[in-house]
Amino acid sequence: xxxxxxxKREIQLPSTSPAGFPGRESVTVVDLCSSDDDSDIGEVAGGxxxxxxxxxxLKRGRxxxxxxxxxxxxxxxxxxxxxxxxxxxxxxxxxxxxPESLTHPIPANPCNVFRPVPPPPPPPYAGTSGKIGxxxxxxxxxxxxxxxxxNWDLSSGGFDHVRVHPKFLHSxxxxxxxxxxxxxxxxxxxxxxxxxxxTYVKVDMLENNKGGNRMLLIEDNGGGMDPEKMRQCMxxxxxxxxxLANTIGQYGNGFKTSTMRLGADVIVFSRCPGKDGKSxxxxxxxxxxxxxxxxxxxxxxVPMLDYERRDPEWSKxxxxxxxxxxxxxxxxxxxxxxxxxxxLLHQFDLMKDRGTRIIIYNLWEDDQGMLELDFDxxxxxxxxxxxxxxxxxxxxxxxxxxxxxxxxxxxxxxxYVSILxxxxxxxxxxxxxxxxxxxxxxxNDMMQTEQITYxxxxxxYGVVTNMSAIVIIGFxxxxxxxxxxxxxxxxxxxxLIKPFWRIWNATGSDGRGVIGVLEANFVEPAHDKQxxxxxxxxxxxxxxxxxxxxxxxxxxCHKIGYAPRRREKSAYGYDNRDSSPENDREGPSSIKTPTPxxxxxxxxxxxxxxxxxxxxxxxxxxxxxxxxxxxxxxxxLEVEVQLSRQKIEEMKKEQENxxxxxSEERDRRDGxxxxxxxxxxxxxxxx
Numbered sequence: 238x239x240x241x242x243x244x245k246r247e248i249q250l251p252s253t254s255p256a257g258f259p260g261r262e263s264v265t266v267v268d269l270c271s272s273d274d275d276s277d278i279g280e281v282a283g284g285x286x287x288x289x290x291x292x293x294x295l296k297r298g299r300x301x302x303x304x305x306x307x308x309x310x311x312x313x314x315x316x317x318x319x320x321x322x323x324x325x326x327x328x329x330x331x332x333x334x335x336p337e338s339l340t341h342p343i344p345a346n347p348c349n350v351f352r353p354v355p356p357p358p359p360p361p362y363a364g365t366s367g368k369i370g371x372x373x374x375x376x377x378x379x380x381x382x383x384x385x386x387x388n389w390d391l392s393s394g395g396f397d398h399v400r401v402h403p404k405f406l407h408s409x410x411x412x413x414x415x416x417x418x419x420x421x422x423x424x425x426x427x428x429x430x431x432x433x434x435x436t437y438v439k440v441d442m443l444e445n446n447k448g449g450n451r452m453l454l455i456e457d458n459g460g461g462m463d464p465e466k467m468r469q470c471m472x473x474x475x476x477x478x479x480x481l482a483n484t485i486g487q488y489g490n491g492f493k494t495s496t497m498r499l500g501a502d503v504i505v506f507s508r509c510p511g512k513d514g515k516s517x518x519x520x521x522x523x524x525x526x527x528x529x530x531x532x533x534x535x536x537x538x539v540p541m542l543d544y545e546r547r548d549p550e551w552s553k554x555x556x557x558x559x560x561x562x563x564x565x566x567x568x569x570x571x572x573x574x575x576x577x578x579x580x581l582l583h584q585f586d587l588m589k590d591r592g593t594r595i596i597i598y599n600l601w602e603d604d605q606g607m608l609e610l611d612f613d614x615x616x617x618x619x620x621x622x623x624x625x626x627x628x629x630x631x632x633x634x635x636x637x638x639x640x641x642x643x644x645x646x647x648x649x650x651x652x653y654v655s656i657l658x659x660x661x662x663x664x665x666x667x668x669x670x671x672x673x674x675x676x677x678x679x680x681n682d683m684m685q686t687e688q689i690t691y692x693x694x695x696x697x698y699g700v701v702t703n704m705s706a707i708v709i710i711g712f713x714x715x716x717x718x719x720x721x722x723x724x725x726x727x728x729x730x731x732x733l734i735k736p737f738w739r740i741w742n743a744t745g746s747d748g749r750g751v752i753g754v755l756e757a758n759f760v761e762p763a764h765d766k767q768x769x770x771x772x773x774x775x776x777x778x779x780x781x782x783x784x785x786x787x788x789x790x791x792x793x794c795h796k797i798g799y800a801p802r803r804r805e806k807s808a809y810g811y812d813n814r815d816s817s818p819e820n821d822r823e824g825p826s827s828i829k830t831p832t833p834x835x836x837x838x839x840x841x842x843x844x845x846x847x848x849x850x851x852x853x854x855x856x857x858x859x860x861x862x863x864x865x866x867x868x869x870x871x872x873x874l875e876v877e878v879q880l881s882r883q884k885i886e887e888m889k890k891e892q893e894n895x896x897x898x899x900s901e902e903r904d905r906r907d908g909x910x911x912x913x914x915x916x917x918x919x920x921x922x923x924x
Contacts, residue, residue, distance in 0.1 A: 402537075403535075420495070421657055422494065423495050423595065430593075435459035439455070447576055453595075453598075454595070456595065457593055459592060461519075502524070502599045505596075507520050519543075519544045520543045527599055603623055608622075618651045627648075637722075638715075640713055651674055660731055682752070684714050719749060721749050723739060734766055747787075
């Protein structure tokens with residue numbers, strides 16, 4: 238028997254910081270290839286932890302007698318698959334706490350002492366570096382290969398359980414093309430808490446002492462979330478708001494898309510007062526794309542902690558076992574900006590008896606390596622860098638104050654939030670970096686305004702009952718300077734969905750200076766709430782708004798210094814200013830404006846409405862109903878014709894581009910043939 242002791246060769250890793258953190262020491266690593274003795278497999282397996290279908294080996298040194306040296310928590314993980322080792326491990330390896338009966342002799346132990354396999358220490362903290370597999374840019378963060386998911390266990394009842402891969406968090410967040418739209422989702426959630434007593438929402442920047450970078454804070458003093466609501470918040474599709482009146486959220490997806498659009502990781506603290514005889518609770522939840530991706534998770538795992546108030550102390554709510562509780566604590570501390578459970582609980586001290594505190598960290602960077610969010614341009618604002626920021630517009634905003642929101646809302650959170658809601662509940666405050674956001678109504682920037690009531694048309698030929706929109710249209714007060722400001726602010730249930738929607742792209746200066754505001758609750762917003770679902774109802778609204786703007790412009794453009802335009806007439810000869818596609822009579826809910834008769838939009842195109850023209854009342858009503866339906870049908874056909882014309886124009890442009898490309902290609906080939914022909918003629922001339 239060979240009693241020689243095989244000593245593994247130790248190599249020194251370069252002094253690189255795990256997860257990009259400075260100040261970490263280099264670590265000693267066992268080179269698994271330095272031993273040719275298969276008896277060492279027990280030693281190797283003792284330092285393995287199962288992640289997916291792989292075993293993660295901790296980089297550690299061992300003394301010559303087989304005893305484990307002290308393992309530093311800062312040691313780096315090295316992923317080694319069983320296939321690479323070429324061995325099969327006994328049952329039980331890879332568990333965080335192996336059973337006591339599972340022991341292995343240490344081959345290089347002269348005393349022949351049997352020792353249980355020590356559990357591996359947790360991996361190094363990587364929660365606040367912002368480095369996720371080397372990628373810090375949002376639009377590239379989803380480009381990675383996850384572990385192969387081949388462990389499909391059956392759930393209760395023998396049914397398969399659909400799994401959600403962590404990459405879905407990123408792909409789901411790509412619905413937000415515009416980062417400020419993600420802020421709006423979080424503000425919507427805070428505004429919905431007004432029903433629970435919320436009086437403010439704070440948006441601020443925090444310094445991460447653990448990671449040395451910046452974080453986002455969104456905090457409100459609403460009703461908070463109990464443990465069950467916290468889990469629904471972290472899950473997909475759970476929303477009780479769709480059944481409640483006067484709430485904005487409805488899909489149960491906004492929190493996930495918005496937080497993941499702004500940063501890779503988010504930790505939530507929520508305190509909920511007791512209701513119906515229940516004691517108060519406070520919960521902590523961590524949704525970390527960094528954690529899920531770095532550990533090779535195949536499902537979205539959300540570590541959570543719950544506490545219950547038992548006067549005068551807060552007690553842990555153990556949902557399964559103390560061991561699971563400790564594992565959740567260790568995971569949250571490892572991958573969050575906080576260093577201990579005491580630091581976590583201190584966040585509740587910054588709140589009152591209720592509310593929610595959201596901290597987003599590992600904020601995304603742009604392709605220049607700078608944070609996508611700019612905290613330095615204005616100490617009381619959060620702005621965007623890049624294409625949304627135009628220095629020319631910023632200079633114009635100082636010259637034309639009534640056009641300021643149009644010129645700055647794309648890059649300034651303060652400007653955007655000031656017009657985000659049509660109405661702010663009394664006493665509710667939106668505090669951005671310590672200063673209240675002043676609510677602004679775009680109507681105050683308008684002059685020579687008119688009001689038009691629009692009643693949408695349903696899919697059938699009837700009118701949608703009790704549904705209408707009051708459109709306020711006018712010139713921006715800076716229109717006399719001929720600035721190119723135009724568009725409609727379209728709200729849905731008090732929330733701005735389409736800011737300054739430009740629907741008339743006329744040639745020249747037509748339409749300049751005309752802006753409008755309306756609340757359209759009869760069209761459904763898209764999931765990111767930055768647009769509407771493309772439906773026939775929306776197409777008809779768009780067509781009608783275009784007609785409103787054209788009519789208003791042709792009627793009033795001379796008042797701001799443009800040459801007078803010829804008034805458009807409809808096919809029936811009357812002024813095309815009816816309030817809706819199906820109504821040209823003045824209804825009981827129409828709004829009359831104290832403007833000249835030419836500005837009235839309900840025209841009486843029928844001479845007698847009471848049967849004085851010799852037609853009986855029933856016959857007259859029937860004829861009017863038929864005429865109304867014919868008009869509705871005509872309007873629907875006009876919309877279809879307009880859409881068809883747009884498609885034809887696009888096809889013509891595409892055809893022209895193709896012709897131009899083919900022409901250039903033909904010219905290029907002709908030139909090449911001419912050059913080749915000249916080259917062939919030269920030798921003949923020499924002969």
